Amino acid sequence: MKQYKGYLIDLDGTMYLGKEPIEAAADFIDALSAKNIPYLFVTNNSSKTQKAVSDKLNAMGIKSTPDKVVTTSLATAKYIKQQKADARCYVIGEEGIYHALEKEGLIIAEENCDFVVAGIDRAINYEKLAQACIEVRNGATFISTNSDIAIPTERGLLPGNGALTSVITVSTGKKPIFIGKPERIIMDEAVEMLGLPKADTLMVGDNYNTDIRAGINAGIDTLMVFTGVTPFGELESLEKRPDYYVQSLREWTDKI
Amino acid sequence: MKQYKGYLIDLDGTMYLGKEPIEAAADFIDALSAKNIPYLFVTNNSSKTQKAVSDKLNAMGIKSTPDKVVTTSLATAKYIKQQKADARCYVIGEEGIYHALEKEGLIIAEENCDFVVAGIDRAINYEKLAQACIEVRNGATFISTNSDIAIPTERGLLPGNGALTSVITVSTGKKPIFIGKPERIIMDEAVEMLGLPKADTLMVGDNYNTDIRAGINAGIDTLMVFTGVTPFGELESLEKRPDYYVQSLREWTDKI
Incomplete structure (x- = not known):
């Protein structure tokens, strides 16, 4: 079996539940x-800052630093900056996305925006959605941090960012550019940050539709672990199987 | 030309702008x-009561009474009552939908609901959407007053109920039963209230995708007027043309 020189690792379902x-x-x-x-942690979470995610990991005994955390907010901010360094952005989202956009020097604005950026926002309201629709109809490029339709919580599955984003999509008829897994954009950012060839990199995750598809889409080998969303029973029916799979990461630790 | 014994008439774009x-x-x-x-007015508006709509018409010199107004809220309440007279309903919406459900004796509740009812709600928030998703996942029948994706306002096109509803649809994977035009449900309610055979009834409206399709779907003849949403230029390309069309209702008044 191949020895990988760098790892991209999912969080929820892989490092914690x-x-x-x-x-x-x-x-x-x-x-x-x-x-x-x-290694870098690659998460579709857009609501938290890199530091907040890293602190959470350290509190669980999982070694991290803020610069080891690639959030969809970070990837979104870097993606927009590449398109237009002084872009005006209309933002729906929580702390993580505001922090990431500001850190890249992008302008957060209420109108005449170049981009509409939609991330999970548990303080969503009609006015935010209305202004986002107006900006998109006026020509702003529509970006959504991730397409996750549901967020697992103790209360049950609550609406994810992909579901909230659909208000703007359905109303304007414009589909967003999604940044997060399973899209390539976040993966390409992560690979660049890791600084290693894709051929030497392994993507590790529990969710077939986000993590494993992200690896496949980006041309990176994948290790699937059955401690999260996708049950082992689905393995046989998967369209394209991961390169490796384990029930627990314990089985892989000796192979590192 | 046929003499119609009863009329179903759209409001926005047909009676007022x-x-x-x-x-x-x-x-x-x-x-x-x-x-x-x-005649009855048939509107996809779910936010106002029949009386509020009727008052608005009277203030414009257009003769109406509350019982001449068929809102999607009224049609929704009657539809649910037919399914289950003491149904528990989780409601997202404004005054019109609450009023209509209560008037039909239905129970408005926060959990363990038989139905989730989604109407336009300009005080929408994450908690309302979250609880609606939980109820739908728990088996509640998902009903949406109407599928309109945008509301024309002086500010531009703002998100309509069909766009807000999509959060629940996308997150849960369950499609709602839509009540309003172009669906048959509101039309069948209106025909029953009018008390005349469909063959003697004419549907009048400006919006091809809601009003005229509603007539076609319900098997009612249609009169299209070009004072609202659908421009005259689209007439030639329509999949199925209305039975009659006029630039202004003035052209039809002599034919009544």
């Missing part, structure tokens, strides 16, 4: 760290 | 009234 760490996660990261193998 | 009456509207209604031809 909501507020609980997954048992094998800390050891897995320690093993990478012990062998000086670089 | 936003806050302004359409010039020929009052005379058109007066002509029906003078010949004792019964």
Whole structure:
């Protein structure tokens, strides 16, 4: 089996489940760290800053630093900056997306925007959606941090950003550019940050439709772990199987 | 040309444009009234009560009474009552839908609901959408007052109920039963209230995709007027043309 020189690793379902760490996660990261193998966490979460995500991981005993966390907000901000360095952005979202856009020097504005950026926003309201529709109809490029339709919570599955985004899509008839997994955009950003060839990189995740498809779409080998969203029973019926799979990351730690 | 014994008439774009009456509207209604031809107004508006809509018409000199107004809220409430007379309903919407459901004796509740009812709600928030998703996932029948994707306002096209509804559709994967035009449900309610055979009834409206399709779907003859949404230029390319069309209702008043 191939020795990978760098890892891209999903968070929810792979490193933790909501507020609980997954048992094998800390050891897995320690093993990478012990062998000086670089890794980045790649998350569709747009609501938190890199530091907030990193702090959460450290509190669970999983070694991280803010610059090891690639959020969809970070990838969105970098993507927009590449298109237009002084872009005006109309933003729907929480702390993470505002922080990332500002950090890249982009302008957050209420009208005459170049981009409409939609991320999960649990303070969503009609006015925000209305202005976003107006900006998109006026020609702003419509970007959505990720297409996740539901967020697992203790209360059940609540609407995800892909569901909120659909208000603007349905009303204006314009489809957004999605940044997060399974799209290539976040993966290409992560690969660039990791600084290694794709052929030497492994994408690790639990969710076939986001993590594994992201690896496939980006041309990166994949390791699937059955501690999260996609049940083992679905493996046989998958359209294209991951390169490797394990029930627990514990099975992989010795192979690092 | 056929003499119709009853009329179903759209409001916005046919009787008025936003806050302004359409010039020929009052005379058109007066002509029906003078010949004792019964008529009902059929609107996809779910936010206002029948009385509020009727008051607006009267203030414009267009003869109406509350019982001449068929809103999607009224049609929704009657539809649900037919399914289950003491149904528990989780409601997203404004005054009109609450009023209509309560008037039919239905129970407005926060959980364990038989139906989720989504109407336009300019006080929409994440919690309302979240609870609606939970109820739908728990088996509640999902109903949406209408599928209109945009609302014309002085500010531009703002998100309509069909756009807001899509959050629940996309997140849960369950499509709603739509009540309003172009669906048959509101038309069948209106025909029943009018108490005349469909063959003697004419549907009048400006919007091909809602009003005229509603007539076609319900098997009712249609009169299209070009004072609203659908421009005259589109007539040639319509999939199925209306039975009659006029530039202004003034052209039809003599034929009543």
